[in-house]
Amino acid sequence: MAKHHITTTINGEEAEYLCEPQETLLDVLRDQVGLTGTKEGCSSGDCGACSVMLDGRLVCSCLVLGVEAAGKAVETIEGMADGENLHPLQQKFLEEAALQCGFCTPGVLVAAKALLDTNNNPTETEVRYWLAGNLCRCTGYDKIIRAVMDTAADMRGA
Amino acid sequence: MRYEAPGSVDEAVKLLADANGAARVLAGGTDLLVQLRAGMISPEVVINIKDISETKGITADGGGFCIGATVSGAEMGEHAALVAAWPGVVEGVELIGSTQIQGRATMVGNLCNASPAADGVPALIAAGATCTVAGPNGQREVPVADIPTGPGKNSLANGEFIVNVKLPARPGNASDAYLRMIPRTEMDIAIVGAGVNLVLDDSGTCTEASVILGAVGPKTITVDAAAAALVGTKVDEAALAACAAAASAAATPIDDKRGTVVYRTKVSGVLASRAAAIAAERARS
Numbered sequence: 001m002a003k004h005h006i007t008t009t010i011n012g013e014e015a016e017y018l019c020e021p022q023e024t025l026l027d028v029l030r031d032q033v034g035l036t037g038t039k040e041g042c043s044s045g046d047c048g049a050c051s052v053m054l055d056g057r058l059v060c061s062c063l064v065l066g067v068e069a070a071g072k073a074v075e076t077i078e079g080m081a082d083g084e085n086l087h088p089l090q091q092k093f094l095e096e097a098a099l100q101c102g103f104c105t106p107g108v109l110v111a112a113k114a115l116l117d118t119n120n121n122p123t124e125t126e127v128r129y130w131l132a133g134n135l136c137r138c139t140g141y142d143k144i145i146r147a148v149m150d151t152a153a154d155m156r157g158a
Numbered sequence: 159m160r161y162e163a164p165g166s167v168d169e170a171v172k173l174l175a176d177a178n179g180a181a182r183v184l185a186g187g188t189d190l191l192v193q194l195r196a197g198m199i200s201p202e203v204v205i206n207i208k209d210i211s212e213t214k215g216i217t218a219d220g221g222g223f224c225i226g227a228t229v230s231g232a233e234m235g236e237h238a239a240l241v242a243a244w245p246g247v248v249e250g251v252e253l254i255g256s257t258q259i260q261g262r263a264t265m266v267g268n269l270c271n272a273s274p275a276a277d278g279v280p281a282l283i284a285a286g287a288t289c290t291v292a293g294p295n296g297q298r299e300v301p302v303a304d305i306p307t308g309p310g311k312n313s314l315a316n317g318e319f320i321v322n323v324k325l326p327a328r329p330g331n332a333s334d335a336y337l338r339m340i341p342r343t344e345m346d347i348a349i350v351g352a353g354v355n356l357v358l359d360d361s362g363t364c365t366e367a368s369v370i371l372g373a374v375g376p377k378t379i380t381v382d383a384a385a386a387a388l389v390g391t392k393v394d395e396a397a398l399a400a401c402a403a404a405a406s407a408a409a410t411p412i413d414d415k416r417g418t419v420v421y422r423t424k425v426s427g428v429l430a431s432r433a434a435a436i437a438a439e440r441a442r443s
Contacts, residue, residue: 004161021159021204022204045256048256057230057232058257060262063192064191068208129344132345133345134256
C-alpha cells in the first residue's frame with residue numbers, strides 16, 4: 001500500500017510527511033516529524049500525554065490518524081513557547097514545581113493552555129474536570145491545579 | 159488497510175458497499191482507533207466521513223435540530239440553542255470521556271458503537287430522535303432506538319451509514335435530563351444511566367413522558383411503566399416514587415466488579431426519578 005503524502009501546518013509552519021493509513025498523528029509527530037515533546041502513554045485516549053491541538057480543538061493525537069491532519073492546523077508543545085520566552089504556564093510549572101518525572105507535563109500544558117485561552121477565570125473544579133483526561137502518577141495533581149490557577153490569576157492581572 | 163475520505167454521501171455508500179463488510183466508518187475515531195490498535199478489528203478500508211457536508215454542523219430543522227454524524231460532543235455543548243432545547247441529550251453526550259475525547263467523539267459514533275452503557279444514547283432515545291441512514295437503496299429515516307441491537311452490534315446493513323440525527327420540534331414546558339452513576343467522579347463507564355424526556359401542560363401536569371435506562375441490560379430499556387407513573391401528575395413526590403419503583407422493576411443488570419445487581423437495580427430507580435425531577439424543573443422554568 002502506497003504511503004499517503006500529507007501536507008499540513010504544524011506550529012504555524014507548513015509541514016509534509018509520508019505516512020501509512022493506520023499510523024496515528026502521534027506516531028507521525030514523533031517518528032516522522034521529529035517532534036518528540038508529545039508523549040505516548042496509553043495509546044487509547046485515556047491518559048492525555050499525547051494531547052495536541054487540531055484546528056483549535058484539544059485532542060489525543062493517538063486517536064487521530066496521521067492522514068486526517070491533511071490541510072489542518074496542528075499545535076504541539078514545541079509551539080507553546082515564544083522562542084526563548086516560555087509560555088506563562090510553562091514558567092509557572094517550573095516556579096511551583098508542578099511536575100516530577102515530567103512525562104505527563106507536555107500534555108498537561110497543552111490542555112491547560114486550551115482552557116486558559118477560552119477562560120482565564122476558571123474555578124478549581126473547572127480546572128480539575130478539564131484536566132481529568134490528563135493522568136499524572138507523580139504529583140497527586142494538587143501542584144498542577146495550583147499552577148494553572150496561579151497562571152490564570154497572573155493572566156487576569158496582566 | 160486503505161484510507162478513503164469521500165466528499166459525498168453516494169461515494170461513501172459505494173465505498174462501504176464495495177468493501178462488503180470489510181470497511182469501517184471513521185468519524186470521531188475514539189472507538190475505532192482503539193479497536194484498530196488493540197487488534198479487535200482489521201478492516202480493509204477505513205472511510206473518513208468528515209469531508210461530507212451533510213455530516214457536518216448543527217442546523218435548525220422544522221423547529222427541531224439536525225445534528226451531523228461528525229459533530230463532536232464539544233460542538234454540541236457549545237451550541238446554546240441546542241443546549242437550551244435538549245439539555246438532557248447534550249449532557250449525556252458531554253459525559254463521554256475527557257475534554258480531549260469530547261473534541262473528537264460523536265453522538266452518532268456512540269450510538270453505532272452500541273455499548274449498553276453508552277451515555278449518549280438513553281436521552282437521545284427518550285427524545286424520540288430519528289436518524290438518516292444512507293445506503294445502496296437511498297436514504298431512510300430510522301428511530302435511533304432501532305440502531306443498537308446488542309452489545310457492540312447495530313442494525314446497519316452492508317453499505318449503510320448514519321448521515322445525521324434529527325431531534326423533533328418541542329412544545330414549550332418541555333425538557334429532558336440524563337444522569338448516570340459511575341464509581342468515580344469522571345472518566346468512567348456508567349453502571350446505570352437514566353434519560354427522561356417530558357412535556358408539561360400550562361398547569362404543570364405532565365402530558366407526555368419517556369424514561370430510558372442504560373447499562374442495566376444488553377440494550378437500553380424503555381420503561382413505559384415509569385413514564386406512565388409521571389403522566390397525569392404534577393411530577394410530585396408520589397409520582398417520582400412510583401417512577402423509581404417502575405424503573406427498578408424494569409432493570410435487568412449484570413453483576414460485575416463495578417456494580418452488583420442489587421445496587422444497579424436500586425440505583426436505576428433513584429436515577430430515573432432524579433432525572434424526571436430535573437427534567438420537570440427545567441420544563442417549568
